[in-house]
Amino acid sequence: MGIKVTKFGGSSLANAEQFKKVISILKADADRRYAVPSAPGKRFSGDDKITDLLYKCHDIATAGKSIEQVFDKIRSRYMHIAQELGLDYSPEEELERICRNIQKGEKRDYVASRGEYLNGIILAQALGWDFIDAADVIFFDENGIFDAEGTNSAVAKCLSEHPYAVIPGFYGRRADGSVKTFSRGGSDITGSIVARAGGAELYENWTDVSGFMVADPRIVVNPAVIRTVSYRELRELSYMGATVLHEDAIFPVSHCGIPINIKNTNHPEDAGTMIVSDKSRDIREGLVTGIAGRKDFTVITLEKDMMNTERGFGRKVLTVFEEYGVSFEHMPTGIDTMSVVASDKELYGKKEEILNALKKSVHPDSVVAEDNLAIIAVVGRGMVRAVGTAGRVFSALSREKINVRMIDQGSSELNIIVGVDNEKFEAAISAIYNEFFN
Ligand code: ASP
Secondary structure, X not given: OOOEEEXXXXXXXXXXXXXXXXXXXXXXXXXXXXXXXXXXXXXXXXXXXXXXXXXXXXXXXXXXXXXXXXXXHHHHHHHHHHHHXXXXXXXXXXXXXXXXXXXXXXXXXXXXXXXXXHHHHHHHHHHOOEEOOHHHOOEEOOOOOEOHHHHHHHHHHHHHHOOOEEOOOOEEEEOOOOEEEOOOOOHHHHHHHHHHHOOOOEEEEEEOOOOOEOOOOOOOOOOOEOOEEEHHHHHHHHHOOOOOOOHHHHHHHHHHOOOEEEEXXXXXXXXXXXXXXXXXXXXXXOOOOEEEEEEEEEEEEEEOOOHHHOOOHHHXXXXXXHHOOOOOOEOOEOOOEEXXXXXXXXXXXXXHHHHHXXXXXXXXXXXXXXXXXXXXXXXXXXXXXXXXXXXXXXXXXXXXXXXXXXXXXXXXXOEEEEEEXXXXXXXXXXXXHHHHHO
């Protein structure tokens, strides 16, 4: 059979009880040969994540104070896990070394990475598997840019020498030998790198939910779970705010079409969500796959008679945004109108200057900025072939008396984007959800 690479998130390894679930998942299938752990996460709401405590220790040490009190919390979490698992191994020595290094002024990334490092050693001990230090096989260049190809060869070679191994997530090393981490949640990326290098048939990403929800559960009560989603759909949904998987985790596996299965450590029997190649035959033609959105955007609309005959109009408009360092999200156009949608965060402190610069550059009849806009993306690979999807989205919104301020259909026909007032955001998502899923 093929190889399965597994990644376990922080809540899956938050204490010894969770570790035991992980161990039994790994032992239940001999194809699960490589495990990528995160650092211990929260055991209950309000609890500390080990990574956050490590960042705190670094800040305290940088301020020249003693980390002992905060490090104690870290020490006791790991010591408990090792004891309750009944290991012969004790992480005590490693912990003391790390504590000394932090106090001596080790760099921030090294400090943050120790959560995964220690969890990797403990998990390897508990399983009787080999431990591969990610710093030996995952590389970044001198500018901190991830070296995908160098890493791929090094990981592939290393895996061929270790039939069963644990590789901690989240970090690697720079050309100068120092530790470098990915951005927060980056263990998902490590899992994807290992899956690619190992030629895995499946990348299992174990977390505390049974997959991606069609819509945010804080807005829609008990939303359906997405069974199958393509890499591209997922990219759209993650970009628009759906979280579960780090958005950069798709790239290593999508190159070679390895599917990702989001699974729940607390309910391993649940099928979870399969993330597959856009070309995969497994992909059933669903209509709407997911609904996601974000608040706080502004639309800047320019009007000018005969705009459509004026060559270079669009370029000049976008040049203004570029010069002010603002990246835009959407650009719906009409014959004599053009709108540019950007987040309030991007426009912060620059809006008035941009409006003035636009007036100078393209001499519009009018230019106005309207804020308080929320953007919702209705994503579905089946929409290309289906008639009437947009109609259903707009009917659902009009039934709830929600005014649509902006419409944009992604050029891939993978999504329909609608803009509504911030205050109507939740109601709009619920209305669209009910139209397609209830
Ligand atoms: N432990 C790191 C974080 O909290 C990385 C991860 O969990 O993937 O962001």
